[in-house]
Amino acid sequence: MPLITRCLLTLVMLALLNGCSSARYYSQLITGQLQLLQAREPVAKVVADSQRDPVLREHLAKSQAARTFASQHLLLPDNQSYRRYADLKRPYVVWNVFATPEFSLNPVTYCFPVAGCVAYRGYYAQGGARGDAALKRQQGMDVFVSGVEAYSTLGWFDDPILNSMLHWGDERLATLVFHELAHQRVYVKDDTEFNESFASFVEQEGTRQWRAYQGLPPASVDGLAQRDQFIALVLSTRQRLQQLYAQPLPATQMRQRKAAEFDRMRREYRDLRDQQWAGNARYDAWVNSPMNNAKLLPFGLYDQWVPAFAALFKHANGDWAVFYSHVEQLGKLAPPQRKAALQQWAGEDLKA
Template identity: 70%
Template sequence: MIRRFLAGLMVVLLSGCSSVSYYSQLASGQWELLCARQPVAEVIADPARPQGLREHLVQSQKARTFASQQLHLPDNQSYRLYADIGRPYVVWNVFATQEFSLSPENHCFPIAGCVAYHGYYSQGAARGEAALLRQQGMDVSIGGVEAYSTLGWFNDPIMNTMMHWGDERLATLIFHELAHQRFYLKDDTGFNESFATFVEQEGTRQWRAARGLAPVSDAALQQRDQFIQLILDTRKRLENLYAQPLPAEAMRAGKAAAFERLRNDYQQLRDSQWGGDKRYDAWINQPMNNARLLPFGLYDQWVPAFAALFRQEGGDWVRFYRAVQALGGLAAPERKARLQQLMNGHQEMAAEAPGYK
């Protein structure tokens, strides 16, 4: 394992994609995480550990077994290990855009390819990077991350950062991150996250059914989808605004108006259709900028397309993964066209059969 870690470290340090100091903190942060791991079975068997933690881990292992046996996700030591890293997030991601753009400042890595953020194991380092970017006139957002996948390079652990979640949310995380290990397409975040999100959602549906539980409430799913649609509508309005040949002051005024409309539309939706449910108030009431909108759409852009593909493959996971791999092997324009074709087919099926997901 040490040889594997050092080999990977040399690759990133010699790649020239970014500064040695940035890669050094990535390497030291990952090494700290690796050293903190211990088998979940040992934690469960340790009477000195909190009872709530041990019970939570017992349930996690049932979901972990289901992931490999029923969803045909990788059968390795990932999420059969536990690590307490002594902080609420494992990394902090820094997103940035130009003042009048919704295109992220991408960063490229030898293994993961290009992604729309810089990750830091220290919150202070993330804030320092964000301050420098703001000085350059950029829109910046920092988001704490409770888990991530190393794409099978290492056995990823369950972490203390996840222990405030319920048993089902932890299960969905395991399904999502193992999906990244099952298939990952370099340089296509939308494809990767939509694929993993579909596996998470369908896997959770099957996990609930296997335990005799009812499907997740349509009302809760509808609220989530409606909130995301508000964000996507705002992005579209901003994209149209930024495409116009306007002076900077007029552009800033239009940008502020778009964010104000987002807040007003949200409040109207919350009060008129959600019965005053305030679950998204904390997010909507924070200062707005382009960078805060970046994650929306990345994680679910093509989810309906993967749902249609899963249906085409008869709900057979092995056949589905094979089809996903074939789809990932297409050239980018052809792959996008095929995803759009699948998306259109899914929408037509939903229109013909109300209640179809």
């Protein structure tokens, strides 16, 4: 069945099942995805075109070495994803809206026919994301809008390299390719934390191996340590907030203590920055901007189980095929058993 026909049939089905409001939302998803697919062109064609931007051509040429490495060495899918390029004429491919109740870290989730339930809602236009965020704020929710450089269609389509993936250099582009291909390799419906933590681990370990393959020195130990310390700081704040929200406190007192926890996080961040990081202000903008529950969600989603997957990779003796087999087995467990197994593996990582 032709691609466009499949998409239109999906849209019609969703409209019938979910009503007009949902149909409008799915309409922008289908339209945005079709525009993305129509903008694709082979990377080889762009690289060979002397009339194109030479910086773009160089980035894309280097990207193909990383793309080949992903399949040959990381055993990620060997298909046409990231063998094409699309310029969307905007800084991000989508904007994700994260939302939580005022006194909870449980995300508002959305369920889709293919991807299952996820902890955010994506919009191809920034205005659509802002509009959704404004409505949720009116309902008393904590909301955070985040631009996204790339996403995976889980192998349904040949995902292209996007202009939004090129902002931070060749290595960052390679890490994005590793991350998104990981979603094509293993994906578990209705478990965002599992999927994103898995892809984040593949991204991190894949990048380490990619640097070694190129003969480059390991990434700065200081930079990696700062990243890990910052993530740990945010996750510890999440844990304290979860404990706070479990208490039967009046709303006014709960708000005061919630604000105090965010103030504590900022103080602890400044201590890290000034006493251990020699004043490196890499996270200042994020820390000093308005804070709420929803802003913490990506950390829990993308990083929570990375230590567990690191321990599982070590258990597999660094064999990617064995590692993926273990991950697939975890994915088949019922959610409570899967979480318990991940907690056990995360404990193994702490012992190492």
